[in-house]
Amino acid sequence: MDFSLNSQNITDKKILNRIENLCTQEEPAACIAACPLHVNIKDIINHITKEEWVKAYELFLKTIPFPEIIAHACDAPCMGTCRRKEIGGAIDIGKLEIAILDNYKMQAKSPLFLPKKAHTIAIIGGGLSGMTCAMDLIKKGYKVKIYEKENRLGGKLWGIDREVLSAEAIEEDIKRLLKFPVEVFYENFIPCKTKEEVLEFKEKNSYDAVYIACETDLKNDGDTLITEVKDVFSGKRKNRLTDGFSPIYDMFDGKSAATSLERSLQNVSIMAGREKEGSFETTLFTDVASFSNEAPIKSSGKSYTKEEALKEARRCIQCTCLECVKSCSFMQHYKAYPKRYVRELYNNLSIAMGIHHANEMINACSLCGQCGLICPNGLNMADTFLAARNKMVESKKMPPSVFEFAMLDMEYSVSHEAFMVKNQKGFEKSEYLFFPGCQLSASEPDLVKQVYKDLCEKLSGGVGLMLSCCGIMAHWGGDKDKFQKAIDEIKTSWIKLNSPKIIVSCPNCQRVLSDMAHLPVINIYELFHEIELDDLKNFNDENYYIHDACGARNDKNTQDKVRSLIKNIGCNVCEMKDNKDKGSCCGYGGLALFSNKTISDEIISKNIKDNSLDMNDAVLTYCINCRDRYLSKGVKSYHILEKIYEGRVRINGKSPTWSLRQENRAYLKNSILNEVWGEKIEMSDDIEIYLDDKLIEKLEDRMILKSDIKNVIKYGEEKNNRFYNPENKHFTASLRPQNVTFWVEYEPFKDGFLVHNAYSHRMSFENLNIKSGSDKT
Secondary structure, rough: OOOOOOOOOOOOHHHHHHHHHHHHOOOOHHHHHHHOOOOOOOHHHHHHHOOHHHHHHHHHHHHHHHHHHHHHHHHHHHHHHHHHHHHOOOEEEEHHHHHHHHHHHOOOOOOOOOOOHHHHHHHEOEEHHHHHHHHHHHHHEEEEEOOOOOOEEEHHHHHOOOOOOOHHHHHHHHHHHHOOOOEEEEOOOOOHHHHHHHHHHHHHHOOOOOOOOOOOOOOOOOOOOOOOOOOOOOOOOOOOOOOOOHHHHOOOHHHHHHHHHHHOOOOOOOOOOOOOOOOOOOOOOOOOOOOOOOOOOOOOOOOOOOHHHHHHOOOOOOOOOOHHHHHOOHHHHHHOOHHHHHHEEEEHHHHHHHOOHHHHHHHHHHOHHHHHEEEEEOOOOOHHHHHHHHHHOOOOOOOOOHHHHHHHHHHHHHHOOEEEEEEEOOOOOOOOOOOOOOEHHHHHHHHHHHHHHHHHOOOOOOOEEEOOOHHHHHHHHHHHHHHHHHHHHHHHHHOOOOOOEEEEEHHHHHHHHHHOOOOOEHHHHHHHOOOOOOOOOOOOOOEEEOOOHHHHOOHHHHHHHHHHHHHHHOOEEEEEEOHHHHOOOOOOOOHHHHHHHHHHHHHHHHHHHOOOOOOOEEEOOOOOOHHHHHHHHHOEEHHHHHHHHOOOOOOOOOOHHHHHHHHHHHHHHHHHHHHHHHOOOOOOOOEEOOHHHHHEEEHHHHHOOOHHHHHHHHHHHOOOOOOEEEEOEEEEEOOOOOEEEEEEEEEEOOEEEEEEEEEEEOOOOOOOOOOOOOOOO
């Protein structure tokens, strides 16, 4: 896209139309676009494959008024553009149409036509063009008179080889026309070469309009077929692919003339909405590489038998784009494609102002950007959905609790419990600053400590350490103010450390700090090529599937450095089906894991299925979230730093719970302050709670932290605001710290409390003041 989307222009209809038009999914298949009448060949063939012969016939007849003639004698421009032509040979559409007519035409319904209108129209020339114009006008209720110099209709059709088009076929289609109320004057030559001749004929007979469907010296404009004589039309449309006799293009001229003629009589715009009338080149992208090379089915006779027609129809690849949908679980979940998503997004932001379904859809995208690289036109729905989230936050239409858990997790990372920034011990300023990111600190705190220790030993000039969050949670959540605040706080700390070069291990941190905050950044994988690491273990050519992080999309340097580093430690890289720039998201990005866990799980499950991963396969990542997502689905997965430091540091090796993530961040800060800087942190008194494994699993699924439970119990105990159940001697307390209410069922146990159940919801209870702390209640 050649413009920048933001919260201000995301509701601009013109801009959204430009975005929408980048998606070509609703554009016609090449065969339909090439056909001047745009016969829906794709759906007709689809009906044949399902043996829905009557539906196929009715759809054919909907566009083609004379099916026998076209089925047998059409010069088939559709076959010239058929994408199957590249992989075996074009679909023989003509023979398929004949097969329909031969066996199933009598079961179709006759078309309806409109009530009569007051105008009378003359058509000079009873060839296929004149017949078609007459048929169209009659169906719309006009009174039509045809003047034909011969003793029969059909014109040049009678000159076609009888082996191709039989007299019976021509006569059958002429009968179709004559069933309608039309007057035909046979052996009636009308002089119409000049303007004067046509005017005399029109005025003498009081015709409202005339279509000259034979030779004349009157010139038309090539678009509307209108001539210099008012309400007189003639000749051929300019966008014919042939100037000679062509049944399909003569029919096209007749239909075009009928449309122009009617609009002229109604005094409306003749050309409005007709930009793609006639043959044109479609913009629909269709990837044929995945289809096998299959030759056309040979017929045992002049046309296909039913069985042969079925086989030939099934060769059709049913041209479609949907390239982004094929790779995106999010789009598959909502069963649509970008053009439709953009429309729904506009309706939600500009008209409905926050309907639940569209909110859910907007917030469920992982914002990974894969679609933009897959799309032939570069349509990146991540930009669109992010701008929509920004708009929803600014207009206060964002549901308050949808990203609340993620925002609170980010706030914890920058809180007193987890945040720290210091120069290397013994240094007053830093040449480098290690920024491990909140997620690596949450999953593998001991790994962070060991990496920092190595960096301090290998690099000169001082290596500072910042334990914090880059703010991408707020960016993904659409809150620009919170995101900017996070960036500003990082910059403030960075300046105090003498503006060092920042070393990152997370691709998302790299993107934020480098591209958005414009700070000097180097990723640790590139750095590890420049410094010597001790005791690197050689893994003897063990095979690992490499999962490319979304944050490294379009970052060839990081992708290549990671692969080189993997090989240096003795691992073989097995590429996934979608890799590097077009790699699939793990389901964490864009806060999809928080807003719609179902879709997040579908994303990671699709990755596993597409690559046929099982318990014997191992995945190697360079984003800790990616590692944890694979681990959560039972797939053996490692972060590359785990393999580099294997045997040198304690690795958790499993996806931590939400509560453990916060505990790990606090542990990292406290232990590293103690071990490196010799600072002891006084731990605040806290209550002890006991939970069984089943409840822990439930809390993890519902994103309820142990700290949430502790706060509820503390509130219930200190304020004596709790319910007591004398039957089981359990207390129940609740607390609504922000937008979510937490409920906990518990009882005193040992030196703390035994938790039996916990849940949360978004409801709030006004004027509810029930306080009951007595065990006699």
